[in-house]
Amino acid sequence: MKPYKMITKFALPVLAIIAIAGCTKLNENLGSTLTNGQVSSALGASGTGLLLSAAYADLGGPLTGQDQLFSLMENSTDESLVPTRGGDWDDNGVWRVVHNHTWNADHGQVTGVFNALNKINFDATNVLGFNPTAGQAAEAKFIRALALYYLLDLYGQFPIRNPGDNLLLAPVVKSGADGAAFLISELNAALPNLPASNGSDLANPNACRVLLMKCYLQQGTWTNRAAPTFAAADMAQVIALGNAIISSGKYSYAANYFDNFNATNDASPEGIFRYVNTSGVGANNSGITARWNMTLHYNSYTPANPNAGWNGFSTIGDFYASFNTTAKATAYGPTDTLYDGRLGGRNYQNSKTISGINPGFLVGQQFNEKGVAEVDRKGAPLAFVPAIASDMKEQGTNLEVTGIRVIKYVPDYPQYQGNAGNDLMIFRYADVVLMVAEAKLRTGDAAGALTMVNQLRAARNAAPMAGPLLLVDPVAPSTSSATGGNVDGPNSLLAERGRELYWESVRRTDLQRFGVFLKPWQYKPTDDPKNLLFPIPNSSLAANPNLKQNPGY
Numbered sequence: 342m343k344p345y346k347m348i349t350k351f352a353l354p355v356l357a358i359i360a361i362a363g364c365t366k367l368n369e370n371l372g373s374t375l376t377n378g379q380v381s382s383a384l385g386a387s388g389t390g391l392l393l394s395a396a397y398a399d400l401g402g403p404l405t406g407q408d409q410l411f412s413l414m415e416n417s418t419d420e421s422l423v424p425t426r427g428g429d430w431d432d433n434g435v436w437r438v439v440h441n442h443t444w445n446a447d448h449g450q451v452t453g454v455f456n457a458l459n460k461i462n463f464d465a466t467n468v469l470g471f472n473p474t475a476g477q478a479a480e481a482k483f484i485r486a487l488a489l490y491y492l493l494d495l496y497g498q499f500p501i502r503n504p505g506d507n508l509l510l511a512p513v514v515k516s517g518a519d520g521a522a523f524l525i526s527e528l529n530a531a532l533p534n535l536p537a538s539n540g541s542d543l544a545n546p547n548a549c550r551v552l553l554m555k556c557y558l559q560q561g562t563w564t565n566r567a568a569p570t571f572a573a574a575d576m577a578q579v580i581a582l583g584n585a586i587i588s589s590g591k592y593s594y595a596a597n598y599f600d601n602f603n604a605t606n607d608a609s610p611e612g613i614f615r616y617v618n619t620s621g622v623g624a625n626n627s628g629i630t631a632r633w634n635m636t637l638h639y640n641s642y643t644p645a646n647p648n649a650g651w652n653g654f655s656t657i658g659d660f661y662a663s664f665n666t667t668a669k670a671t672a673y674g675p676t677d678t679l680y681d682g683r684l685g686g687r688n689y690q691n692s693k694t695i696s697g698i699n700p701g702f703l704v705g706q707q708f709n710e711k712g713v714a715e716v717d718r719k720g721a722p723l724a725f726v727p728a729i730a731s732d733m734k735e736q737g738t739n740l741e742v743t744g745i746r747v748i749k750y751v752p753d754y755p756q757y758q759g760n761a762g763n764d765l766m767i768f769r770y771a772d773v774v775l776m777v778a779e780a781k782l783r784t785g786d787a788a789g790a791l792t793m794v795n796q797l798r799a800a801r802n803a804a805p806m807a808g809p810l811l812l813v814d815p816v817a818p819s820t821s822s823a824t825g826g827n828v829d830g831p832n833s834l835l836a837e838r839g840r841e842l843y844w845e846s847v848r849r850t851d852l853q854r855f856g857v858f859l860k861p862w863q864y865k866p867t868d869d870p871k872n873l874l875f876p877i878p879n880s881s882l883a884a885n886p887n888l889k890q891n892p893g894y
Contacts, residue, residue, distance in 0.1 A: 388471070389468065389471045389472060389473050389474075389477055390477065392464070392467055392468045392471060393468050393473070393477050393480060393481055395464050395467075396461060396464040396465040396467075396468055396481060396484045396485075397484065397543075399457075399460055399461040399464050399465075399484075400461065400484070400487075400616050400767075401616060401628070402457050403454055403457035403458055403461070403491075404616055404765055404767065404846070405616065405618075405628055405629055405631060405632075405765055406631065407631045407632075407635040407653075407654070408449075408450050408453065409450070409453060409454050409457060410454055410458075410491060410846055411844075411846050412436070412439055412450050412454075413439065413450060413451070413454055413495060413849065413875065414495075414846040414847065414848060414849045414850065415844060415846060415848055415849070416436060416439040416440050416654075417439050417440065417442065417849050418828075418848040418849050418852055418858075419657060419659060419660050419828050419829055419839075419848070419852075419862040419863070420656055420657075420660050420839065420843050420844060420848045421440075421654055421655070421656055421747070421844065421848075422436070422437075422440040422654075422655060422656075422657065422729070422733060422744075422864055423436035423437070423440070423653045423654050423655070423733075424436075424437070424655065424729050424730065424733040424734065424735055424743060424744060425437065425733060425734045425735065426652060426735045426740045426741060426743065427735065427736065427740050427741075429652060429653070430651075430652075430653045435448060435449055435450060436653075437732075437733045437734075440733065440864055440865060441733075441864060441865045441866075442865060442868050442869070442872040444872075444875065444876070445876065445894065446876035446877065446878055446879045446882075446890070446894050447878070447879055448876075451875050451876060451878060452878040452880065452881075454491075454495065455492070455495075455496060455875075455877070455878050455881060456878070456881075458488045458489075458491050458492050459488070459492070459499075459500065459881075461484060461485070461487070461488035462485055462488045462489060462492070462499070462500070462501070463502075465481045465482070465484040465485035465488065466481070466485055466501075466502060466503065466504065468480075468481035469481055469482070469503070469504050470504035470505075475534040476534055476535065476536045478531075478534065479530075479531040479532075479533075479534035479535045479536075479544070480531075480535065480536075480539075480543065480544040482527050482528070482530065482531040483528070483531050483535065483544035483548065483549055483552070484544060485527070486524050486527050486528050486531070486552060487552060487767075489501070489520070489523075489524055490524060490552060490555065490556065493515075493516070493520045493521070493524065493563055494559065494563070494850055495849075495874070495875050496874060496875050496876075496877055496891070497516055497517070497563070497566075497874040497891055498514050498515065498516035498517075498520065498877070498888065498889070499514065499515060499516075499520060500512035500513070500514050500885055500887065500888065501513055501514070501515055501523070511884075511885045511886055511887050512885060512887065513887060514885070514887040514888055514889070517563055517564050518560070518563070518564045520563065521556060521559070521560040521563050521564070524556050525553065525556050525557070525560075528549055528552055528553045528556065529553070531544075531549055532546060532549045532550070532553075535548075535549055541607070541612040541613055541614055541615050542607070542615060542616075542617050542764070544614070545613075545614070547586050547589065547591070547613050548613050548614035548767075548768055550582045550583075550585060550586055551582075551586070551613055551614065551768040551772070551773060552768070553578070553582055554578075554579045554582045554583055554773065554776050555776070557575040557576075557578045557579050557582075558571075558575070558576075558579050558776055558779065558780065558854065559850065559854060560572075560575055561575065562853055562854045566853065566873040566874065567870060567873065568856070569853070569854055569856055571783045571784075573784055576780040576781075576783050576784045577780075577784075579776055579777065579779075579780035580777055580780045580781065580784075583773050583774070583776055583777035583780070584777065586613070586770070586773050587773065587774065587777070592610055592611060592613065592770035592773075593610045593611070593770070594610070594611065594770070594771065594797070594800035594801075595609055595610055595611050597682075597689065598682055598683050598685075598801055599685065599689055599700045599701070599751055601766055601769060602700070602749055602750040602751055602763060602766065603689075603690065603750075603751040603753075603762075603763060604751065604753040604756070604761065604762030604763050605762060606763055606764055606766065607764050609766075609769075610770070611766075611769045611770040611771055612764075612766060612769065612770075613768040613769060613770060613773070614767045614768040615764040615765060615766050615767055615768075616764060616765040616767060617764050618760065618761060618762070618763055618764050618765065628760075628761065629750060629761050629763045629764070629765055630752075630753075630761050632749060632750040632763075632844075633650065633698075633748055633750055633752045634649075634650050634651050635650075635651050635653050635654045636650065636651075636653060636654040636655065636703075636746040636747055636748065637649055637650025637651070637652070637698070637746065637748075637752075638650050638652045638707070638715075638717065638723055638741065638742070638746075639651075639652055639717075639718060639741075640715055640716065640717060640718065640723060641696075641698060641707065641715070641723075642696050642697075642698065642709075642752070642754060643696075643697075643709045643710065643711075643715075644755065647718060652741060654744075654746070654747065655729065655743070655744025655745055655746060655747070656702065656744070656745050656746075656747050656843075657727075657729070657745075657862070657863040657864065658673070658727035658728070658745070658863065659829040659862065659863050660829050660839065660843075661673070661677075661684075661702055661704070661727065661745050662829065662831070663829045663830070663831045663836050663839060663840065664677070664680055664681040664683065664684050664803075664831070664840055665677060665680050665681075665831065666680070666803075666804065666806065666831045666832060667680065667804075673704050673705065673727055673745075674704065674705050675705075678701065680803065680804070681798075681801060681802070681803040681840060682801045682802035682803065683701070683801050683803070683840055683841065683843075684701050684702050685699055685700045685701010685702060685748065686699055686701045686702065686703075687699055687701075689751065690751070692751060692752075693710070694710055695710055695754050695755065696709070696710050696752060696754045697709040697710045697711075697712075697715075698748060698752055698754075699748070700748045700749070700750075700751045701747075701748060702745050702746070702747055702748075703725055703745065703746040703747070703748060704725050704726070704727065704745045704746075705724055705725065706722055706723070706724040707723045707724065707725065717741040717742060718741060719741070721738070721739075721741075721742075722742075723741075723742060724742055725742050725743075725744065725745055725746055726739060726742055726743055726744075727744075727745055728743065729743045729744050729864065730743070731864065733864055747843070747844055749843065749844045749845070750763050751763065766845065769842075769845075771797060771841050771842070772841075772842060772847070774793055774796075774797055775793075775794070775797070775834070775837065775838050775841060775842075777793060778790040778791075778793040778794050778834065779812075779834055779838075781793070782810060782812060782834060783812070787808070787809060787810055790810055790834070791806065791808045791809075791810040794806060794810060794834065794837055797837070797841065798837075801840075801841070803840075806832065806837075810833070810834060811832060811833045811834065812833060812834055812835060812855060813827060813828075813830070813833050813835050813855050813856070813857055814827055814830025814831065814832045814833040814835070814836060815827055815830070816830050816832075827857065827860065828852060828857045828860050828862050829862065835851060835852075835855045835857070838851050839851070853873060858872075858873060859872070859873070869893065870893070871891065871892060871893025871894060874891040874892075875891070876890060876891055876894035877889070877890050877891060877894075
């Protein structure tokens with residue numbers, strides 16, 4: 342995507358609606374109320390379209406913010422954590438408790454995500470009440486289903502109100518199997534009416550198929566979190582939907598893995614559904630740029646020192662090591678990147694000469710665009726190290742450099758203070774392939790699953806897996822500091838999903854579906870079954886009596 346392209350596509354829809362209504366005579370009398378029909382007539386088709394644009398715009402906050410969906414989906418897993426470094430990133434411990442699963446019902450991120458997703462729920466439902474076209478209604482249902490999918494996955498329940506419901510009554514709440522059935526029904530109803538001409542920046546038929554695949558794959562987990570089940574009929578649906586996408590001929594693997602995340606990724610052959618980055622000026626404070634600012638050091642980009650990054654998010658050594666499927670020890674250095682192209686660490690589209698930052702995992706001494714070794718704020722070498730204090734509170738001399746950093750989205754330099762071109766990838770072709778492979782493996786076609794996985798690995802410059810392909814590797818990685826930490830064992834489909842989809846807000850969902858979310862891993866030695874669900878925020882319980890607090894909170 343070129344900078345500023347489509348920046349106004351979803352901009353200011355509510356103000357535009359007010360302007361339209363303000364130019365229309367509504368004949369409202371004192372003490373009267375306007376019906377949906379009256380307002381719909383006043384707004385017309387363009388007004389309903391603006392309501393739909395508002396629903397699309399809602400996706401930006403919860404999906405791009407580092408303290409929103411990303412945090413709950415990634416920091417709660419083995420893929421990411423935010424250590425406290427001196428006085429930085431402490432925030433009363435909110436980041437650390439997400440990683441070690443000690444949150445409560447008043448946690449700011451737990452509350453914020455619940456509220457943000459329900460705003461999408463509300464605004465998408467609002468579209469349905471104002472005489473939308475069949476296509477508009479289908480798009481609104483898809484957007485709403487996406488928000489409800491995340492609510493059901495994270496919190497185990499969601500409130501739902503349809504047009505015409507009595508507004509004096511609290512919204513009904515759906516959970517478990519009932520919630521899954523509702524989502525599947527809504528998506529199947531929307532699918533035939535989604536415009537085939539819609540690109541990956543809008544709700545489209547294949548995006549709907551991907552979300553349906555996720556619902557069928559996750560349905561048995563939502564019904565029984567402690568012991569997920571996988572009905573053959575559900576797996577057959579996953580395979581059929583995925584094969585329809587694969588056989589369409591519309592998608593293929595990108596020439597380079599990081600083409601999916603660069604400033605022109607609107608042209609990626611893997612993009613099925615993406616959020617167009619529309620963050621405003623000062624993009625170092627909002628939007629997609631958070632994806633690199635949140636992990637880079639303050640001095641990582643020389644022209645912006647000492648404000649090049651926020652020096653926060655990291656990954657753990659065990660997850661990094663999962664990319665190495667050989668018997669040779671991981672070196673935590675440049676040679677590791679030869680194991681798997683998704684580790685990055687190689688010059689990409691002149692990234693080395695523009696900023697010195699190569700996409701992928703940053704470990705060891707860092708260099709700027711001139712090849713000069715960088716230093717931290719105290720003048721010590723800026724060399725990222727895998728080790729992090731066991732309590733995630735860094736106080737030593739290396740407190741600014743602990744933790745392997747992750748650059749999934751290629752920084753759009755030198756477009757630093759403007760609107761970065763990268764769009765957020767929500768659904769990608771590679772995920773479709775891996776979901777089909779998983780459904781095949783769960784229904785006995787291990788050979789077919791392995792073939793699909795190795796085709797993907799070949800595209801990522803990674804050696805083929807010899808097989809047999811496992812769901813979860815029972816052997817703990819040799820570097821693990823936690824007993825039974827098999828979530829990072831490299832020879833499994835779970836590990837392959839991690840290698841392909843790291844930092845794409847799916848890891849928590851995967852760990853739960855594969856039955857290992859409660860396993861110990863680095864910096865999370867113990868767990869409690871209640872943590873299979875996040876708590877319903879106390880403020881939401883007070884507002885809707887139909888919501889029920891999840892067990893254990």
